[in-house]
Amino acid sequence: MQIYHAPLRDMRFVMHELHDSASLAKLPGLEEMTPDVLDTVLEEASKFITTVLLPLNASGDAEGCHYADGVVRTPRGFKEAYQAYIEGGWGALSSDPAYGGQGMPQSASKLVEEMICACNLAFGLYPGLSHGAYLALKSHGSSTLKDLYLPKLVEGTWTGTMCLTEAHCGTDLGLLRTKALPQPDGSYKVTGSKIFISAGEHDLAENIVHLVLAKLPDAPPGVKGISLFVVPKFLPDADGSVGNANGVRCAGIEHKMGIKASATCQINFNESTGWLVGEPHKGMRAMFVMMNSERLSVGTQGLGIGEIAYQSAAAYAKERLQGRSLAGAKYPDKPADPIIVHPDVRRMLMTMRAYNEGCRALGVWVANALDRMERLGDCPERVEAEDFVALMTPIVKALFTDLGFESANLGVQTLGGHGYIVDHGLEQFVRDCRIAMIYEGTNGVQALDLVGRKLPANMGRSLRRFFHPVAAFIEAHGADPAVGPMIQSFAKLFGALQLATAFIAQRSLSDPEEAGAASSDYLRLFGLVALGFMWVRMAKIAADQLPAAAAGEAAFYRAKLATAKFFIERVLPQAGALLYIVKAGKAPLMGLEEAAF
Numbered sequence: 021m022q023i024y025h026a027p028l029r030d031m032r033f034v035m036h037e038l039h040d041s042a043s044l045a046k047l048p049g050l051e052e053m054t055p056d057v058l059d060t061v062l063e064e065a066s067k068f069i070t071t072v073l074l075p076l077n078a079s080g081d082a083e084g085c086h087y088a089d090g091v092v093r094t095p096r097g098f099k100e101a102y103q104a105y106i107e108g109g110w111g112a113l114s115s116d117p118a119y120g121g122q123g124m125p126q127s128a129s130k131l132v133e134e135m136i137c138a139c140n141l142a143f144g145l146y147p148g149l150s151h152g153a154y155l156a157l158k159s160h161g162s163s164t165l166k167d168l169y170l171p172k173l174v175e176g177t178w179t180g181t182m183c184l185t186e187a188h189c190g191t192d193l194g195l196l197r198t199k200a201l202p203q204p205d206g207s208y209k210v211t212g213s214k215i216f217i218s219a220g221e222h223d224l225a226e227n228i229v230h231l232v233l234a235k236l237p238d239a240p241p242g243v244k245g246i247s248l249f250v251v252p253k254f255l256p257d258a259d260g261s262v263g264n265a266n267g268v269r270c271a272g273i274e275h276k277m278g279i280k281a282s283a284t285c286q287i288n289f290n291e292s293t294g295w296l297v298g299e300p301h302k303g304m305r306a307m308f309v310m311m312n313s314e315r316l317s318v319g320t321q322g323l324g325i326g327e328i329a330y331q332s333a334a335a336y337a338k339e340r341l342q343g344r345s346l347a348g349a350k351y352p353d354k355p356a357d358p359i360i361v362h363p364d365v366r367r368m369l370m371t372m373r374a375y376n377e378g379c380r381a382l383g384v385w386v387a388n389a390l391d392r393m394e395r396l397g398d399c400p401e402r403v404e405a406e407d408f409v410a411l412m413t414p415i416v417k418a419l420f421t422d423l424g425f426e427s428a429n430l431g432v433q434t435l436g437g438h439g440y441i442v443d444h445g446l447e448q449f450v451r452d453c454r455i456a457m458i459y460e461g462t463n464g465v466q467a468l469d470l471v472g473r474k475l476p477a478n479m480g481r482s483l484r485r486f487f488h489p490v491a492a493f494i495e496a497h498g499a500d501p502a503v504g505p506m507i508q509s510f511a512k513l514f515g516a517l518q519l520a521t522a523f524i525a526q527r528s529l530s531d532p533e534e535a536g537a538a539s540s541d542y543l544r545l546f547g548l549v550a551l552g553f554m555w556v557r558m559a560k561i562a563a564d565q566l567p568a569a570a571a572g573e574a575a576f577y578r579a580k581l582a583t584a585k586f587f588i589e590r591v592l593p594q595a596g597a598l599l600y601i602v603k604a605g606k607a608p609l610m611g612l613e614e615a616a617f
């Protein structure tokens with residue numbers, strides 16, 4: 021069974037107690053977003069998502085999308101669910117009220133996204149891409165494009181796509197061949213073939229707004245010659261009503277491992293009319309707005325799947341009777357004890373739990389910085405927030421999806437053979453979640469972004485946005501009677517991150533392959549330390565609150581402390597091993613001659 025109850029208490033803890041949502045309400049435009057308002061939104065969202073989207077998760081997976089003659093039909097129930105989704109305004113949460121949005125903070129909207137990803141990842145991709153397209157157009161589109169497209173994307177009657185990938189070009193976008201020819205009226209004729217386009221064609225909305233990377237005739241070679249165009253499926257009239265077809269055709273959908281209810285399309289553009297977004301040849305700048313937002317959202321996909329896998333596995337582990345506790349029978353009146361008594365089953369459940377709560381805490385920290393970045397004018401605090409978001413984006417994308425996949429796998433393992441059987445629903449999480457480590461830039465590419473761009477950026481200034489608060493926290497609370505020992509253990513592994521960072525900075529100066537060789541292990545090391553920081557901070561709050569907490573609340577804080585202890589003592593030490601791996605350098609990777617493979 022796929023079991024999910026939105027972890028609302030933990031979400032409230034992260035938003036209000038850990039990250040001080042009240043201070044967020046001081047930002048321009050967020051004055052009305054009091055903790056009560058945010059709680060109500062999350063509660064209502066959880067009702068909609070668990071009653072409407074969760075029941076369609078397994079059926080959508082079993083049925084998949086249908087393709088015939090250029091037309092794509094989503095699985096039964098998706099159309100009605102999408103209609104209910106947009107009528108409820110769920111797609112407009114964090115969008116600008118000037119275009120019909122609700123102006124909610126990113127933190128709350130990311131938590132709603134987490135619930136959607138948990139309950140129906142494939143469904144979530146349709147509105148998810150619309151939001152990314154909205155952001156790219158909002159930041160780089162002309163006022164005419166904004167006025168025409170943004171209200172439709174926000175209300176959800178039109179959906180968006182991002183059209184980057186071509187058959188011969190995935191990671192290396194400089195190779196793309198799609199062309200755009202300027203027309204006398206200022207528009208362009210776009211011709212080319214894109215593959216793997218999520219939500220490229222479907223029956224949920226009246227129009228589809230493709231954001232397409234293409235090259236102008238005078239384009240310089242490589243990524244410096246890429247421009248971005250908006251190319252609608254149907255040409256809109258000036259008043260926004262849907263007009264003629266625009267030469268955009270879906271040539272087929274992919275048959276794939278997971279997210280089967282999400283249409284992954286080959287889209288052909290045949291002299292389709294498009295309009296330039298941003299400046300010529302500067303398309304990557306505009307597209308990066310969408311890609312960065314999508315990267316944080318893809319990280320949230322990993323977290324969502326990790327959470328539902330944990331909840332489903334924990335429920336099973338309390339019911340399934342096998343063997344006796346090593347400490348003597350816990351339920352002598354039953355034929356066997358539930359498997360949750362076994363330390364190895366505990367290892368799996370605690371790992372999932374610690375990953376999920378840690379990632380939620382880190383994700384909301386980054387989302388809060390996004391809010392400051394978007395809402396503050398020119399000021400040092402805004403620059404600080406920008407640096408922090410830039411630094412953490414590849415970590416959130418790659419770490420959360422790696423851990424989400426590990427959690428989905430642990431979920432299957434907790435159920436034993438039953439986890440492998442479709443009826444229990446756990447194997448779907450493994451299949452669905454796997455793509456998140458690949459799309460929006462593979463996790464390997466995220467790691468290269470971290471070591472190659474983010475570490476050296478502004479002479480290490482971005483890095484200090486993380487290192488300084490960590491060092492200050494250790495200094496302030498390292499001798500705390502309740503959680504000091506935990507903080508001291510954490511401090512040692514923070515030291516490992518500092519050593520690894522210095523090693524990479526020094527080695528990569530003379531040999532960039534050294535940075536490439538260290539990148540994935542370094543990202544993991546950084547990610548574990550970032551989660552460790554969240555865990556010691558959460559432990560400190562829990563320890564402070566516990567003495568005066570009422571019974572139900574005390575149980576919550578005790579669980580926080582127990583999970584923090586597990587993370588710091590049984591997961592974080594891996595960071596020490598990762599330092600050794602980083603320091604091994606490139607030689608063990610590059611030593612074997614290519615011909616020997």
Ligand SMILES: Cc1cc2nc3c(=O)[nH]c(=O)nc-3n(C[C@H](O)[C@H](O)[C@H](O)COP(=O)(O)OP(=O)(O)OC[C@H]3O[C@@H](n4cnc5c(N)ncnc54)[C@H](O)[C@@H]3O)c2cc1C
Nearest residue numbers: 182183184185189190191216217218284459460461462464
């Ligand atoms: C279900 C699904 C949905 C998708 N949705 C979209 C979408 O909506 N829009 C869109 O445009 N695309 C989409 N994609 C495409 C996806 O983003 C790409 O598949 C992904 O970026 C990787 O490109 P590739 O498959 O060509 O792999 P390649 O680029 O060929 O990479 C293969 C391997 O080589 C590694 N590699 C490549 N270059 C380097 C390098 N320089 N250094 C180190 N390692 C490297 C990669 O990490 C990877 O492990 C989707 C794909 C799938 C499967």
